Each structure stands twice: as C-alpha cells, then as structure tokens.
Amino acid sequence: MSRLNMLLLALLIGCALSLINAQYRARGTFVELNREQALEHQLLQDWDRLQYEQSAQSKSARIESVARNDLKMQAVSPGRTQYLSAPAGSAGAMVEVPVPSASAASAPANGGKR
Secondary structure (H helix, E strand, O other): OHHHHHHHHHHHHHHHHHHHHHHHHHHHHHHHHHHHHHHHHHHHHHHHHHHHHHHHHOOHHHHHHHHHHHOOOOOOOHHHOOOOOOOOOOOOOOOOOOOOHHHHHHOOOOOOOO
16 A cells, blocks of 8 residues: 555655646746737837827928928929920930030939930
8 A cells, every 4th residue: 555655645746846837837928928018018109109200200391391491492483494395206205305514413313314
C-alpha cells in the first residue's frame, strides 16, 4: 500500500507543479495582453491626431496662405494668361513655344516642350 501512496503523492506533486506553471504562463500572457491593448490605444490616438493634422493641412485656406506667403505665388489673371493655338492644318499636333529670355531661369528642364 505504501508504494501506491508514494506513486499517488508523486502524481499529486506533478499535477500541482503543472498547475502552478500554467497559472504563471497565464499571468504572463495576461500582462502581455494588457501591454498590447495599451499600445493599441496609443496607436489609435496617434492615428486620430494624424488624421486631424492631415485635414488641417489640406484646407484650402491654408494651402492658399502657404502658396501666397511662403512660395510667393500669385493668382491667375486674364492679363497674364497666354493662349496658344496650333497652326492651320496641324490639328492635334504638338506646338513648340520658345521660352522668353526673361523667364528662362524659371523654365522647366525640358525646355518648355510638352
């Protein structure tokens, strides 16, 4: 009978250690879950902030302000607009327009060709 008692005692100790190990791992997993949920919450707050910043940056009043003040751009006016027409008989053909020397510094790299 004492062998059976020793075997049952060893089995009981093994089950108890297994239970302790399982609870320890469950606690570790729970702590990790809490960390990940906190990270998710932080990332969602960052996402909302970035969406707000993007909407603020894309407002037309802000774009116009940056264009006028920082980039020194001007609104299009009919007096400054040049209209080009194709020569007769070349419907749809590309037309090369020479760039005036005054604006040669601001001409595109391709020489004004389109």
